[in-house]
Amino acid sequence: MPDPSLLLQTRDLQTGYRSGSKKTITTKGPLNLEVRAGQLICLLGPNGAGKSTLLRTLAGLHAPLEGRVESNGADVRQLTPTQRARTVSLVLTERVGAYQLTVYSLVALGRYPYSGWMGGLGETDRTVIEWAIEAAGIQALRDRKLFTLSDGESQKVMLARALAQDTPVLMLDEPTAHLDLPSRIRLMRLLHQLAHQTNKGILLSTHELELALQVADEVWLLQNRETLHKGAPEDLVLNGAFEEAFAHEDIRFDKQTGTFSIQHDNRKPVLFAGEGPAAWWTRRALQRNGFFVVETAAAGAELTPLVRLIERGGQPHWRLESGAEDIQEFDSIAALLFVLDQRLS
Amino acid sequence: MPVLSPKVRLTGLLLLLLLAFLLDISVGSVKIPLRDVFHILFSSSSSSSIEDTWKFIVEKIRVPKACTAVLAGCGLSVSGLQMQTLFRNPLADPSVLGITAGASLGVAMVMLAGGSIATLFAIRELGISGSLLITVAACLGAGLIMLLVLLLSGRLRDNVLMLIIGIMIGSITTSIISIWQYFSAPEEVKDYLLWLFGSLGGVTGGQLLIFGTVTILGLSMAWLSSKMLDALLLGENYARSMGLNPQRARLIIICSSSLLAGSITAFCGPIGFVGIAVPHITRQLFRTSSHRILVPACCLVGTLLLLFCDVLSQLPGNQTALPINIITALIGSPVVITLLLRQKNINAF
Numbered sequence: 008m009p010d011p012s013l014l015l016q017t018r019d020l021q022t023g024y025r026s027g028s029k030k031t032i033t034t035k036g037p038l039n040l041e042v043r044a045g046q047l048i049c050l051l052g053p054n055g056a057g058k059s060t061l062l063r064t065l066a067g068l069h070a071p072l073e074g075r076v077e078s079n080g081a082d083v084r085q086l087t088p089t090q091r092a093r094t095v096s097l098v099l100t101e102r103v104g105a106y107q108l109t110v111y112s113l114v115a116l117g118r119y120p121y122s123g124w125m126g127g128l129g130e131t132d133r134t135v136i137e138w139a140i141e142a143a144g145i146q147a148l149r150d151r152k153l154f155t156l157s158d159g160e161s162q163k164v165m166l167a168r169a170l171a172q173d174t175p176v177l178m179l180d181e182p183t184a185h186l187d188l189p190s191r192i193r194l195m196r197l198l199h200q201l202a203h204q205t206n207k208g209i210l211l212s213t214h215e216l217e218l219a220l221q222v223a224d225e226v227w228l229l230q231n232r233e234t235l236h237k238g239a240p241e242d243l244v245l246n247g248a249f250e251e252a253f254a255h256e257d258i259r260f261d262k263q264t265g266t267f268s269i270q271h272d273n274r275k276p277v278l279f280a281g282e283g284p285a286a287w288w289t290r291r292a293l294q295r296n297g298f299f300v301v302e303t304a305a306a307g308a309e310l311t312p313l314v315r316l317i318e319r320g321g322q323p324h325w326r327l328e329s330g331a332e333d334i335q336e337f338d339s340i341a342a343l344l345f346v347l348d349q350r351l352s
Numbered sequence: 353m354p355v356l357s358p359k360v361r362l363t364g365l366l367l368l369l370l371l372a373f374l375l376d377i378s379v380g381s382v383k384i385p386l387r388d389v390f391h392i393l394f395s396s397s398s399s400s401s402i403e404d405t406w407k408f409i410v411e412k413i414r415v416p417k418a419c420t421a422v423l424a425g426c427g428l429s430v431s432g433l434q435m436q437t438l439f440r441n442p443l444a445d446p447s448v449l450g451i452t453a454g455a456s457l458g459v460a461m462v463m464l465a466g467g468s469i470a471t472l473f474a475i476r477e478l479g480i481s482g483s484l485l486i487t488v489a490a491c492l493g494a495g496l497i498m499l500l501v502l503l504l505s506g507r508l509r510d511n512v513l514m515l516i517i518g519i520m521i522g523s524i525t526t527s528i529i530s531i532w533q534y535f536s537a538p539e540e541v542k543d544y545l546l547w548l549f550g551s552l553g554g555v556t557g558g559q560l561l562i563f564g565t566v567t568i569l570g571l572s573m574a575w576l577s578s579k580m581l582d583a584l585l586l587g588e589n590y591a592r593s594m595g596l597n598p599q600r601a602r603l604i605i606i607c608s609s610s611l612l613a614g615s616i617t618a619f620c621g622p623i624g625f626v627g628i629a630v631p632h633i634t635r636q637l638f639r640t641s642s643h644r645i646l647v648p649a650c651c652l653v654g655t656l657l658l659l660f661c662d663v664l665s666q667l668p669g670n671q672t673a674l675p676i677n678i679i680t681a682l683i684g685s686p687v688v689i690t691l692l693l694r695q696k697n698i699n700a701f
Contacts, residue, residue, distance in 0.1 A: 068592055092595030099593075104440055105585035107641040119583055120595035125644065126579035152639075172594065 014175045014208040015042040015065060015083075015095070019074035022057060022064045030072055033057035035233050037074060040065075042176055042210055047202040049219035049240075050212040052229030053253065058212040059100075061229070062178050065210070066095045078176075092120035096172035098165045098179040106154035110164050113153060114139055117171030136171050142201065143167035159190035166194075170201075177201075179211040183218070191215060195222045216253075220244070228252050275351050276301050281316025285323040289316060292340045296348065312350070314343065358638055358645050365652040372659040376418045379666045381673070382409055416556045421658045423567045424552065424620050427612035429634070429654025430574045430647055432627030434609045437581045437643070438602070441515055445627035446613035448515065450501060450522030451494045452624075453529075455617035456548075458493025460529045462486050463544055487562060491614030497521060498606045549675035550621035552662055559619065566615040571651070573608035578643035580604065585641055623658075624677055629684040630654040636691045657684065 019037035023030055034057045042048060042065075052058050063069040065076055067083035076083045078094045086094065096117070105113065117139065118132045128136075140146055143166045148156065156164060162182055169177055179198070183191040195215070199222040202209045213219055219226060220240045228236040228248055236248040243249055250260045277293055279286075280303040293300050293314070303313070312329040325343045327335045329350065337343040378389045384406050392410045428446070435444040435451075446452050462485060501518050533541050555563055580601040583591040588598055616623065631646070634653045638645055661679040 066593060068589065087595075088592070088597045089595040092593060095593070097590070097593040099587075099589055101587055101589065103586040103590065105641040107635055107639055108585065109640075112640075112642055113586075116582060116586065116594065119579070122579070124576060124579065126582060 012044040013041060014044055014078065016040070016077045017065070017074060018077065020064070020071050020076065021073035022060050022069070023072045024060075025070070025072060032072060032232060033060040034229065034235065036235070038235055040227065040235075040237065042208040044175065044208055045202055045206045046208050046224045047199050047222060048208070048210045048225045048227060049223035050210060050227045050229065051214075051216060051219055051252075052212075053231075056229040056231060058229060059180055062097075062180050062210070062212055066097055066178055067091045068097075089120045092172065092174075094174055095176045095178060096169035096174040098162070098169050098177075098182055100180050100184060102161070103153065103165070106152065108153050110145060110148045110151050110153065110156070110167075111136070111140070113164060114149075114167045114171050117168040117173075120172065135173055139167045139170035142170055142205075144197065158185040159187070159194075162186060162190075162194065163197075166197075174207075176208045176210070179209070181212055181214070183213055183215050191218060195219075198222070216249070275299060277347070278303055278313040279316075280313065283316075286316050289314065289325065289340060292344060293347075296344055298347070298351075312347070314347075358640070358649070361638060362649060362652065365649070365656065369652055369656050369659070372656055372663070373418050373422070376421065376659045376663050377410060377414045379663055380409065380414060381666070382406070384410065412556060413553065416560050417553045417662070418659065419560060420552045420555045420563065420620065421662050422655045423563055424616045424623060425626065425630075425655035425658035426571060426651040427567045427616045427654075428623060428626040428658075429630035429650040430571060431609045431612040431616075432629075433631040433634075433643070433646055433650050434574055434577075434581065434605050435627070436631050437584055438605050439515065440584070440587065442632070443515060443628065444518075446494070446609065447622060447624050447627060448518060448522070450497045450518050450525055451610065451613045452617050452622045453522040453525035454497025455490040455494040455614045456622055457497075457525050457529055458489035458491070458614070459486055459547065459618055460532055460544060461493075462489045463540060463547070487566065487615050487618045490618035491566075491610055494614035494617065495606065495610035497525060498610050502602055502606060547621045550623045550677035550680075552620055552658070552676055553673075555619050563615055563619050566611055570608045570611035570615070571647075573604060573611070575647050577601070577604050577608060578647050581643040582641075621677070623680060625680045625684045626654055626658060629688045630657060632688055633657075633691060636694075 017038050017040045019039065020034075021032060021036040021038070022034045023032040025031075038061075050058050050061065060069065064071050065083075067076060067086065070084060078086070083091055083094065103113075114136050115128060115132070118128060118136065119126070121132060122128060140149055143163045145160070145163050145167055148160055148164065153161065153164070162185075166179070166182070169179075182198075183194055186194065195218050198209055198211065201207060202224070223240050225237060226240045226243055228243055230236065230248070230252040236243055236252070238246075238248075244262055250262075253260060275298050277298040277300055279290060279293065279300050281289060290300050312327055315326045315328060317324050317326055319338075322338070325337045325340065327337070327343060327346060329335075335346060337346070374389075377393070378384065378386050382405075388406060389410055392407050393415075431451075432445040435446060435448075436442055438444075501521060504517050533544065580591075580596055583594050583596045584601065586594075591601070592598055613627075630650055630653050634646055634649045635641065637653065638649050640646065658676075658680070661676060661683055664683065665674040665676055665679045
């Protein structure tokens with residue numbers, strides 16, 4: 008009895024390319040992965056870790072080196088193109104060329120595996136297209152030509168096309184790649200909602216680690232060609248999988264916040280006293296410029312120089328105390344950094 | 353530009369086409385008054401006021417020639433459209449990718465290898481079986497080259513590389529023909545060179561029937577493949593993810609394009625330019641990428657262009673008409689340049 012919520016399953020999968028007798032392994036595995044209904048899965052990994060190949064293999068467009076991908080117990084490679092297109096829909100990174108096509112016609116192309124020889128649309132097709140346009144939130148774009156769309160708009164249109172394909176599984180290859188931050192967040196939230204409301208299994212590859220941690224129900228983390236960690240994002244943070252995957256001598260993963268930061272060469276000590284948002288940004292600016300920030304509470308008062316955050320007329324000001332006589336005041340971080348830099352280098 | 357529905361535009365074009373057809377029939381080296389042309393065309397009773405030669409000229413020369421222009425215009429344009437979509441390249445057309453050269457090779461093999469009997473005029477005198485031979489040879493040549501181009505395209509992802517390879521194959525084919533010519537008798541070569549200039553005349557009776565059948569077959573295949581062509585607009589990966597069988601789609605598109613380009617090249621010579629220009633003009637006129645509209649629209653625009661070019665080729669003198677190839681490029685190039693300059697996106701499909 009197959010589990011109805013289990014949409015896609017891999018058995019001892021190994022992905023890669025075969026040309027002649029030569030095999031190039033991209034992910035060694037053996038991978039035993041599952042895509043379940045109502046789940047948003049984020050596939051993360053450094054550049055060149057084999058994310059795209061894995062997606063294409065899972066979608067049945069690319070032959071695996073070993074093992075197989077199953078949908079309802081059937082090997083996806085054995086399905087007819089139409090059956091496969093009714094199981095998995097894709098949003099790819101490549102830009103489409105059909106500039107003179109309207110948004111509506113593009114979304115309507117999603118009905119390809121259902122429409123007849125000439126691509127005529129029936130009542131059901133039209134209903135699904137309308138639903139897809141609404142779900143992707145592109146009602147305002149429906150009569151626009153593709154070449155007039157921005158990157159963010161065009162990504163949503165491609166999503167609508169995939170939704171119109173009406174498949175249980177939806178895969179997106181780096182959907183946030185060319186988008187600005189607000190569009191990225193909106194798209195991720197939309198995908199999260201779609202997974203939960205429509206009960207689709209959504210799998211997307213992305214570099215947006217911080218966003219992925221917030222929306223993913225499950226994370227697949229490709230560390231390198233050998234290993235794939237999977238689990239709830241929080242588990243992967245706590246067991247150190249993230250740190251291991253992205254480990255690099257000058258990049259640090261902060262378990263507290265789930266963010267990466269650049270490791271600066273903090274050698275020159277500076278005392279700092281201050282509170283509030285301005286203090287947080289001051290500390291950051293000092294660290295960025297290679298200073299080792301010592302909080303006043305933690306050190307003896309003799310150490311100089313001391314940067315003190317004060318307030319003048321509701322605006323933050325910075326006082327640099329390098330001795331009893333030597334006190335300077337600044338109204339911007341830039342001015343403070345300029346003088347500090349000259350003194351200490 | 354006022355926004356008219358595709359149906360209105362198609363109807364408008366159809367009317368224009370009818371006019372162009374009549375105009376094409378009424379001009380020529382022998383002046384025949386328009387009234388008499390109508391009379392010959394539309395009345396069955398043979399009135400004594402019309403000379404027999406006029407009747408002969410209109411029925412046996414001008415009408416078949418106009419029909420040939422219609423068939424060639426449809427075929428070349430649709431074949432060009434298919435190539436541009438399949439290769440996702442706005443510069444693609446049957447001649448650029450070596451398909452026309454392949455057809456020429458087929459024709460050259462029949463014309464030059466068959467010795468003096470197999471010259472073009474001899475073949476035309478042979479009637480149906482002879483023209484069938486040359487059509488089959490041209491279609492096979494076209495199909496063979498196209499298959500080669502496509503086999504190579506399977507190994508390449510880059511469309512520009514594909515185009516370069518197509519052009520290279522075309523050059524190889526052309527030089528094979530040149531070698532052949534070099535070792536052939538001058539009379540045979542002359543026939544072949546005349547054929548290279550392109551001509552809409554001389555296709556009559558049974559030949560026109562064969563030409564028409566093959567073209568309609570190719571056009572129907574193109575029309576039936578319009579859903580596939582639409583999917584291919586998004587690139588092969590998207591097309592496959594939507595359930596397109598790429599091998600089958602390629603085969604249908606190649607077959608259709610080879611039938612069209614092959615038969616036209618066999619009967620009219622390698623007519624350049626229409627295949628590349630008409631799809632662009634049509635996309636601009638109809639502002640769509642949907643092949644269900646583009647295929648019939650390309651037929652209309654292509655036919656209109658070729659009829660118009662044929663009329664122009666008659667104008668210069670009383671006795672001689674310019675080869676059609678010269679006119680198509682002279683007229684077509686400025687049209688395409690103007691259209692492309694007017695639009696922002698040069699990569700427009």
